[in-house]
Amino acid sequence: MLLTKMKPEFEISEAHERKETALDVKQLNIYYGNHRAVKDISFTIEKNAVTALIGPSGCGKSTFLRSINRMNDLIPGARSEGIILYEDVNLIEDNINVVALRKEIGMVFQRPNPFAKSIYNNITHALKFYGIRSKKKLDQIVEESLRKAALWEEVKDRLHDSALSLSGGQQQRLCIARTLAVNPKILLLDEPASALDPISTAKIEELIMELKKEYTIIIVTHSMQQASRISDKTAFFLSGELVEFDQTDKIFTNPSNQKTEEYISGRFG
Numbered sequence: 001m002l003l004t005k006m007k008p009e010f011e012i013s014e015a016h017e018r019k020e021t022a023l024d025v026k027q028l029n030i031y032y033g034n035h036r037a038v039k040d041i042s043f044t045i046e047k048n049a050v051t052a053l054i055g056p057s058g059c060g061k062s063t064f065l066r067s068i069n070r071m072n073d074l075i076p077g078a079r080s081e082g083i084i085l086y087e088d089v090n091l092i093e094d095n096i097n098v099v100a101l102r103k104e105i106g107m108v109f110q111r112p113n114p115f116a117k118s119i120y121n122n123i124t125h126a127l128k129f130y131g132i133r134s135k136k137k138l139d140q141i142v143e144e145s146l147r148k149a150a151l152w153e154e155v156k157d158r159l160h161d162s163a164l165s166l167s168g169g170q171q172q173r174l175c176i177a178r179t180l181a182v183n184p185k186i187l188l189l190d191e192p193a194s195a196l197d198p199i200s201t202a203k204i205e206e207l208i209m210e211l212k213k214e215y216t217i218i219i220v221t222h223s224m225q226q227a228s229r230i231s232d233k234t235a236f237f238l239s240g241e242l243v244e245f246d247q248t249d250k251i252f253t254n255p256s257n258q259k260t261e262e263y264i265s266g267r268f269g
């Protein structure tokens with residue numbers, strides 16, 4: 001259970017009630033002290049689709065992404081107002097169980113950050129925390145997660161080697177496997193390939209397109225090519241505002257807003 005008490009004081013959209021949307025964001029504001037980094041944004045994240053967040057440095061992409069699984073809670077002075085509706089629960093409310101939330105909504109960061117443990121233990125770490133102890137069950141989840149993250153074939157004979165002995169691209173796929181191991185519904189990816197070489201990037205992109213069959217994916221990227229290759233929907237942020245949100249094809253071929261046009265054609269940012 002994400003919430004101890006459930007009593008939404010706002011209207012829940014029909015699409016959300018029909019469980020077609022993964023997240024409904026409404027009038028969301030995020031502050032660091034007095035600085036408003038995300039300004040009154042409203043949009044809907046579709047289930048089992050890839051949504052790309054684009055926009056120049058400092059426009060609030062990571063701030064928004066972190067607010068979804070409450071990683072901003074770790075930043076002193078950060079606070080959110082508004083609604084991020086997930087399965088009839090407003091995720092920004094105080095009484096959310098953030099441990100349970102982060103199991104359902106997992107996050108992968110720009111720099112691969114595996115634990116200084118074996119490949120195997122990187123994956124079982126959280127599982128043990130959630131009380132799974134059977135060796136057979138752990139073995140099974142390790143294999144399943146590594147297969148889903150397209151890493152199994154490369155590491156199956158070295159599961160007890162240190163995760164730090166893997167290449168950067170392999171480490172990032174291990175971080176994705178580690179997130180998948182706890183069976184999340186939504187994956188938040190903050191520039192997951194920006195520290196990787198082109199071949200590793202291509203593997204991550206392929207993986208994302210495979211994973212969207214089972215998961216809802218939100219990805220921050222600075223690469224227009226990447227956003228247009230892998231995403232279904234694109235949200236363009238500028239100075240904390242959501243300037244435009246639409247089908248990715250539309251954003252990259254015929255955007256409605258002039259600022260979007262200028263950004264995607266490389267005139268700023």
Ligand SMILES: Nc1ncnc2c1ncn2[C@@H]1O[C@H](COP(=O)(O)OP(=O)(O)OP(=O)(O)O)[C@@H](O)[C@H]1O
Pocket residue numbers: 032037055056057058059060061062063064075
């Ligand atoms: N921990 C923090 N404390 C105070 N202000 C912050 C913090 N993190 C981000 N900000 C500010 O919030 C705004 C949005 O930052 P954010 O990191 O969300 O941007 P971004 O779009 O992810 O940028 P980038 O593309 O460079 O990663 C910026 O003005 C930034 O300086």
Ligand SMILES: [Mg+2]
Pocket residue numbers: 061062063190220
């Ligand atoms: Mg960022």
